Amino acid sequence: MKELGTMLELRNMTKLLGDKLVLRNITLTLEKGEILAVIGPNGAGKSTFFKCTVGLLQPTSGEILLNGKLVKKNSGEVKQRIGFLGHESFLYNTLSPLENLKFYGKLYKVKDLDRKANDLLKEVGLYLFRDMPIRSFSRGMMQRLAIARVLLPDPEILMLDEPHTGLDQEAVALLNKIIKKKQASGTSILIISHDFEQVHALADRVAVLKKGKIISTMALGSDIDLPAMKQWYEKEVSSS
Amino acid sequence: MNSIFKDAWTIASKDLSNEFKTKQTIGMMLIFSSLVILIFSFAFDPTNNMVKAVIPGLVWLITVFSGILGLNRSFLSEHENDALTGLRSAPIDPSSIYLGKVLANFLLVTSVQIISIPVLFILFDYRFIGKIGWFILVVLIGTLGFIIVGTFLAALAANAKNSEMLLPVLLLPLLSPLMIAAVQATRIILENGTITNAVSWLRLMSAYDLLFLAACFFLFEFIMEGS
Numbered sequence: 001m002k003e004l005g006t007m008l009e010l011r012n013m014t015k016l017l018g019d020k021l022v023l024r025n026i027t028l029t030l031e032k033g034e035i036l037a038v039i040g041p042n043g044a045g046k047s048t049f050f051k052c053t054v055g056l057l058q059p060t061s062g063e064i065l066l067n068g069k070l071v072k073k074n075s076g077e078v079k080q081r082i083g084f085l086g087h088e089s090f091l092y093n094t095l096s097p098l099e100n101l102k103f104y105g106k107l108y109k110v111k112d113l114d115r116k117a118n119d120l121l122k123e124v125g126l127y128l129f130r131d132m133p134i135r136s137f138s139r140g141m142m143q144r145l146a147i148a149r150v151l152l153p154d155p156e157i158l159m160l161d162e163p164h165t166g167l168d169q170e171a172v173a174l175l176n177k178i179i180k181k182k183q184a185s186g187t188s189i190l191i192i193s194h195d196f197e198q199v200h201a202l203a204d205r206v207a208v209l210k211k212g213k214i215i216s217t218m219a220l221g222s223d224i225d226l227p228a229m230k231q232w233y234e235k236e237v238s239s240s
Numbered sequence: 241m242n243s244i245f246k247d248a249w250t251i252a253s254k255d256l257s258n259e260f261k262t263k264q265t266i267g268m269m270l271i272f273s274s275l276v277i278l279i280f281s282f283a284f285d286p287t288n289n290m291v292k293a294v295i296p297g298l299v300w301l302i303t304v305f306s307g308i309l310g311l312n313r314s315f316l317s318e319h320e321n322d323a324l325t326g327l328r329s330a331p332i333d334p335s336s337i338y339l340g341k342v343l344a345n346f347l348l349v350t351s352v353q354i355i356s357i358p359v360l361f362i363l364f365d366y367r368f369i370g371k372i373g374w375f376i377l378v379v380l381i382g383t384l385g386f387i388i389v390g391t392f393l394a395a396l397a398a399n400a401k402n403s404e405m406l407l408p409v410l411l412l413p414l415l416s417p418l419m420i421a422a423v424q425a426t427r428i429i430l431e432n433g434t435i436t437n438a439v440s441w442l443r444l445m446s447a448y449d450l451l452f453l454a455a456c457f458f459l460f461e462f463i464m465e466g467s
Contacts, residue, residue: 056328092254094258103254108330
C-alpha cells in the first residue's frame with residue numbers, strides 16, 4: 001500500500017502551554033500512503049500534538065516539514081492539504097448537510113462543488129437527509145457528515161482524532177472502508193484513537209505518546225495480533 | 241487580498257442565510273428597539289420642542305443597545321460543535337473570519353435601523369428637515385465604527401464564561417468618542433445646520449473607523465490563537 005517518500009515530518013516539536021511542557025521534542029514521520037496511529041493514556045498530549053500539526057496551535061520550538069518543505073506559521077497551503085477531523089464535528093446545526101458541505105467547500109476552494117458534495121453524501125449514506133437541518137441528527141449521523149466534510153477537498157493527509165467515537169458497527173465499517181480507500185489512493189493518514197481493535201485493523205504503524213513524548217513505535221505486520229499489540233502497549237507505558 | 245474578501249463574503253452570507261432562516265437575532269433586536277421607541281414616545285410629549293434634542297441620542301441608543309444583542313450572538317453560534325475550530329483549520333486568512341463577521345453584523349444592524357429609525361420619527365411626530373443624504377452618511381459611518389469595535393470585542397468575550405455581561409463592559413467605554421461624535425453630527429444635520437459644522441465630527445468618526453479597523457484586522461489572529 002505504501003508509496004515511497006515522507007509526507008509529513010515533525011522535528012523536535014515542543015509545546016509549552018502556560019508553564020506546562022505538553023509536548024517534548026516530538027520527532028515523527030508519516031510516509032506517503034501510510035496509516036500511523038498515535039495511542040496513549042489520557043492527558044498524554046495527543047490532541048495538542050494534532051492541533052500543533054494542523055496549525056491551530058503554534059509549536060514553541062521545532063520544525064514541521066510537509067513534502068520536505070518547511071511549514072510556515074498559519075500556512076494556508078498546509079491547511080489545504082490536511083483534512084482534520086476533531087473531537088467535535090465543526091458543523092452548523094441550522095444548516096442542512098448539503099449547505100454545510102457547500103460552505104466548507106467554498107472555503108477550501110473545491111472545484112465542481114455541487115457534484116462532489118452530493119457524491120460524498122451518497123458515500124456516507126446521508127443523501128436522503130441532504131436538505132434537513134442537522135440539529136436533529138444523531139451523533140453517528142453527525143460523525144458521518146463530519147467525515148464527508150473532511151474528505152471534500154481531497155486532502156493529502158487525513159488527521160483523525162478518535163474518528164470511531166459514537167459510531168455504530170455499520171458506520172465503523174463504512175469509515176474503515178473509506179479510510180482504506182483513501183490510503184489506496186495515496187493519502188497519508190494519522191489517527192488518534194483509544195480503540196485498539198480499530199487501530200489494529202487499520203494502522204501500518206503505531207506510536208505511543210506518553211507525557212508529551214513519543215516513547216515507542218512499532219510496525220504492525222500480519223505477525224502481530226491484537227493481544228500482542230495490547231501487551232506491547234502496556235509494557236511500553238508501564239516501563240517508561 | 242481578493243481571497244480574504246471572497247472568504248469573508250462566504251462567512252457573512254452563511255451567517256446572513258442562517259439569520260434569514262431563524263430570524264432569531266433580528267427579531268430580538270427589532271423587539272428591543274421598538275420597545276425603547278415606544279417607552280420614550282410616552283415619556284416625552286411629541287408637541288414639545290425638547291423632542292428634537294432627544295432624537296439624535298435615541299437614534300444611537302437603539303443602534304448600540306439592539307446591536308449589542310446581535311454582537312453577543314455572532315461568535316457564540318460559532319462555538320456550537322466547535323465550528324470556530326473548523327474555520328480556523330480551513331485554508332483561509334484569520335482576518336477573513338473577522339471581516340465576514342463585521343459584514344454580517346453591519347448588514348444586520350443596518351436592516352434594524354432601516355425599520356426602527358423611520359418608526360422613531362413617526363412616533364415622535366418628527367418632520368425631517370435636514371439633508372437625508374448626510375444623515376444616512378453619518379448613520380453609516382457611526383454604525384460601521386460601532387460594528388468594527390463590537391465584533392472584535394465579541395470575539396474576545398466569546399471565550400469568557402459570562403460573555404453577555406462582559407461585552408457591554410468592554411465595549412461601551414471604547415465607543416464613547418465615536419458616540420459623542422455621532423450624536424453631535426446627527427444633531428447638527430437634523431437641525432438643518434450646514435454640513436461644514438458637522439465635518440469635524442465626521443472626520444473624527446472616519447479616523448476612529450479606520451484606526452480601529454486596522455488594529456482589529458491585525459490583532460484578530462491573536463484572539464483566534466487563544467480560543
